[in-house]
Amino acid sequence: MSKVYGEGETAVHALREVDLLVRRGEYVAVIGQSGSGKSTLLNILGCLDAPSSGRYLLEGLDVADLDERQQSILRNRQIGFIFQSFNLIPRTTALANVELPLVYAGVSRRRRHERARAALELVGLGQREDHRPNELSGGQQQRVAVARALVTTPALLLADEPTGNLDSASTADVLELFDGLHRAGRTIVLITHDDEVAERADRVVVVTDGVLTERVGDGAQRSSTRSGVAT
Numbered sequence: 001m002s003k004v005y006g007e008g009e010t011a012v013h014a015l016r017e018v019d020l021l022v023r024r025g026e027y028v029a030v031i032g033q034s035g036s037g038k039s040t041l042l043n044i045l046g047c048l049d050a051p052s053s054g055r056y057l058l059e060g061l062d063v064a065d066l067d068e069r070q071q072s073i074l075r076n077r078q079i080g081f082i083f084q085s086f087n088l089i090p091r092t093t094a095l096a097n098v099e100l101p102l103v104y105a106g107v108s109r110r111r112r113h114e115r116a117r118a119a120l121e122l123v124g125l126g127q128r129e130d131h132r133p134n135e136l137s138g139g140q141q142q143r144v145a146v147a148r149a150l151v152t153t154p155a156l157l158l159a160d161e162p163t164g165n166l167d168s169a170s171t172a173d174v175l176e177l178f179d180g181l182h183r184a185g186r187t188i189v190l191i192t193h194d195d196e197v198a199e200r201a202d203r204v205v206v207v208t209d210g211v212l213t214e215r216v217g218d219g220a221q222r223s224s225t226r227s228g229v230a231t
């Protein structure tokens with residue numbers, strides 16, 4: 001699939017005939033310089049944007065066949081987003097932040113509490129559920145954001161430079177958390193410009209001026225895939 005912004009003379013070819021297949025349970029790092037097309041790719045994987053040509057299949061479903069409302073339901077249920085800047089709601093507790101996607105999903109109050117508590121336990125913050133973001137370190141805030149991304153049990157975790165705002169100790173914590181999620185079978189696509197971060201993944205995909213190349217792995221076994229981008 002390809003993505004072009006604008007048209008005519010000013011058109012920007014952000015992604016050029018990208019063919020990426022992410023297998024269930026895989027941990028894929030996307031690495032590339034600023035402006036190479038990483039966020040464009042992540043936006044398409046996260047159903048926040050659509051390719052200009054080609055298709056994106058998530059769990060075998062062509063996202064373009066869905067209307068806006070169905071796409072937003074799909075995003076809420078199947079995608080967990082983790083951002084560089086955490087994007088937590090400042091004046092509310094860790095627990096309430098983690099519960100939020102379940103509010104949108106219409107989960108009952110009691111089930112929300114249970115599931116949000118379990119997600120906070122999983123990221124090692126069971127003792128911090130009543131803390132507000134400004135009472136937590138950067139690494140802890142990012143772990144709350146990971147709990148929020150996980151709480152809906154999405155098919156795909158998408159992280160855009162998740163360690164970009166963290167010091168080295170917190171980076172190590174968050175990367176360990178991702179390693180654990182990977183071992184537990186979660187599917188993760190992580191964007192980074194940092195080689196050391198990328199090397200933690202199973203597979204490293206390099207984006208250069210909108211062109212995608214595989215650094216490690218074979219990219220074969222297409223028949224076993226359940227979600228991915230196809231040209």
Ligand SMILES: Nc1ncnc2c1ncn2[C@@H]1O[C@H](COP(=O)(O)OP(=O)(O)O)[C@@H](O)[C@H]1O
Binds near residue numbers: 033036037
């Ligand atoms: N909404 C947009 N409109 C026009 N051009 C865009 C838009 N978003 C990104 N671009 C351009 O597409 C290219 C890829 O951008 P992006 O995916 O944000 O790269 P990265 O995340 O790797 O820094 C860049 O040249 C950028 O300027």
Ligand SMILES: [Mg+2]
Binds near residue numbers: 040
């Ligand atoms: Mg970007």
